[in-house]
Amino acid sequence: xxxxxLNAVWEEENGSYNANTVSDLKQxxxxxxxxxxxxxxAETDTVKTLLPEASFEETVEEFDLSxxxxxxxxxKTSIINGMFVIRMFLLIACASMFMYCVYSIADRIIKDIxxxxxxxxxxxTTQQSSVVPRVxxxxxxxxxxxxxxxxxxxxxxxxxxxxxxxxxxxQILYTLMELKAKNNDIYGWIRxxxxxxxxxxxxxxxxxxxxxxxxxxxxxxxxxxxxxxDFRNSFxxxxxxxxxxxxxxxxNGTMFRDIKDWYDSSTRNATAGQITIEIITPExxxxxxxxxxxxxxxxxxxxxxxxxxxxxLSFLQSLLNKSVLKRNMSYDINTRIITLSTCTNVxxxxxxxxxxxxxxxxxxxxx
Numbered sequence: 111x112x113x114x115x116l117n118a119v120w121e122e123e124n125g126s127y128n129a130n131t132v133s134d135l136k137q138x139x140x141x142x143x144x145x146x147x148x149x150x151x152a153e154t155d156t157v158k159t160l161l162p163e164a165s166f167e168e169t170v171e172e173f174d175l176s177x178x179x180x181x182x183x184x185x186k187t188s189i190i191n192g193m194f195v196i197r198m199f200l201l202i203a204c205a206s207m208f209m210y211c212v213y214s215i216a217d218r219i220i221k222d223i224x225x226x227x228x229x230x231x232x233x234x235t236t237q238q239s240s241v242v243p244r245v246x247x248x249x250x251x252x253x254x255x256x257x258x259x260x261x262x263x264x265x266x267x268x269x270x271x272x273x274x275x276x277x278x279x280x281q282i283l284y285t286l287m288e289l290k291a292k293n294n295d296i297y298g299w300i301r302x303x304x305x306x307x308x309x310x311x312x313x314x315x316x317x318x319x320x321x322x323x324x325x326x327x328x329x330x331x332x333x334x335x336x337x338x339x340d341f342r343n344s345f346x347x348x349x350x351x352x353x354x355x356x357x358x359x360x361x362n363g364t365m366f367r368d369i370k371d372w373y374d375s376s377t378r379n380a381t382a383g384q385i386t387i388e389i390i391t392p393e394x395x396x397x398x399x400x401x402x403x404x405x406x407x408x409x410x411x412x413x414x415x416x417x418x419x420x421x422x423l424s425f426l427q428s429l430l431n432k433s434v435l436k437r438n439m440s441y442d443i444n445t446r447i448i449t450l451s452t453c454t455n456v457x458x459x460x461x462x463x464x465x466x467x468x469x470x471x472x473x474x475x476x477x
Contacts, residue, residue: 272474274395279476282390286312290392293327297339297391298347300355304385305377306368313355313389315339323358334360342414347391351422352447354412359452359464366452369464373403382435387468389448394475398448398468401441402433407462411449419443429467439469446470 282299290296295314302309312327314336326332340354347353357366372378372385387398411429416422426441450466 270473272472273477274474275477279395299390300337301388305372305381308368311337313337313339317341334358334365352414352449354449356451359455369452369466373464379436394473397472399471400466401437401439401469402429402467403435404432404465405462406465411465
C-alpha cells in the first residue's frame with residue numbers, strides 16, 4: 111500500500127509533485143505506527159498474562175547484594191570506639207563482681223555447714239558412754255583447785271563442792287584431752303542448760319582476741335570462728351575473777367546466737383533463774399547462774415584485774431545496776447564470775463554487744 115502511494119507521489123515521467131498524495135501518505139504512515147504500538151501493547155499484555163508473578167521468597171533468593179551500592183560518601187565510623195570499650199569494661203566488671211558474690215555466698219554456706227557438722231560430731235562424742243573403766247582418785251593425787259580458798263570453804267564443806275562419782279563428765283573430759291593434743295590452745299568446754307541449750311562448744315584461748323574470730327578450733331579458716339577466752343585470762347580457770355568468753359552471733363543459730371534469742375524473748379526474766387552455765391576444764395567443772403544481762407556499747411565489762419577489793423565490789427555493783435533482769439543475788443570479794451559477750455548485729459551500732467554475767471555457785475570435782 112505504501113509502495114502504491116509512493117508511486118502516485120513521484121512520477122518519473124513528468125517529475126510532478128502531488129501534495130495531496132503526500133498528505134495521504136503521512137496519515138497512512140501514522141495509522142501504521144499506531145497499529146504497531148497497539149500490536150506491541152497487546153503482545154506485552156499477553157506476556158504479562160502468561161508469566162506468573164514472582165513470590166517474595168523467589169525475589170529474595172534472586173536478590174544480589176552486590177547490586178546495592180552505598181550512597182554515603184563520608185568517613186566511615188569504627189564500631190570499636192571509646193564508648194564501646196567503656197561499656198565492655200563495665201560489663202566485664204559487673205559480671206566479675208556477680209561471679210565473686212556468688213562464689214563468696216556459696217563458700218560461706220559450705221563453710222557454715224562444715225563447721226556445724228564439725229561441732230555436731232564433737233558434741234556427739236561427748237554424749238557417748240565411755241568404754242574405759244573409771245579409776246578411783248587416790249589420796250596422793252594433789253588438788254589443783256585453788257578456788258576453795260577464794261570461796262572461803264574447805265573440801266569438806268558441801269555448799270559449793272560436788273563430786274562426780276557417776277562419771278557423767280568423763281566422755282567430755284576425754285574429748286577435751288584429745289582436742290588438747292591437737293591444739294594446745296584448748297581452754298575447756300562451755301555448756302548451757304535451760305534457756306540457751308544450743309551453746310555447747312569447746313573453748314580456745316590465743317595470745318590475742320582476734321585470732322579465733324575467723325578460725326575454728328583446728329585453726330582452719332571459718333566464718334563462724336570459735337568460742338574463745340580473753341587472752342588476758344589465765345588458763346587456770348580458778349585464778350580468774352572475771353573470765354570472759356567471746357563468740358559470734360551467727361544467723362544460722364550457732365555459736366552465741368542463743369544469747370540474742372533468749373535476751374530478746376518475752377520469757378527472759380522468767381527463764382533467767384533456770385539457766386546454768388558449765389565451764390568444763392581439765393581440772394574441774396565450774397557451774398554458774400545468770401545474775402546480770404544487758405546491751406552495752408562500752409568495754410568496761412571486760413575488766414579482768416582489779417587494784418583492790420573495793421574496786422572489785424564496785425565493778426560487781428555496776429553490772430547489777432545495768433542489768434535488765436530482776437534478780438537480787440548477793441556477792442562479796444570472794445565472788446567469781448564469767449562474762450559472755452556477742453554482737454547484736456545492729457548495723458547502726460556495730461560496737462553494741464549482748465552481755466551476760468554468771469556467778470559461780472558450784473564446783474564439781476572429778477572423782
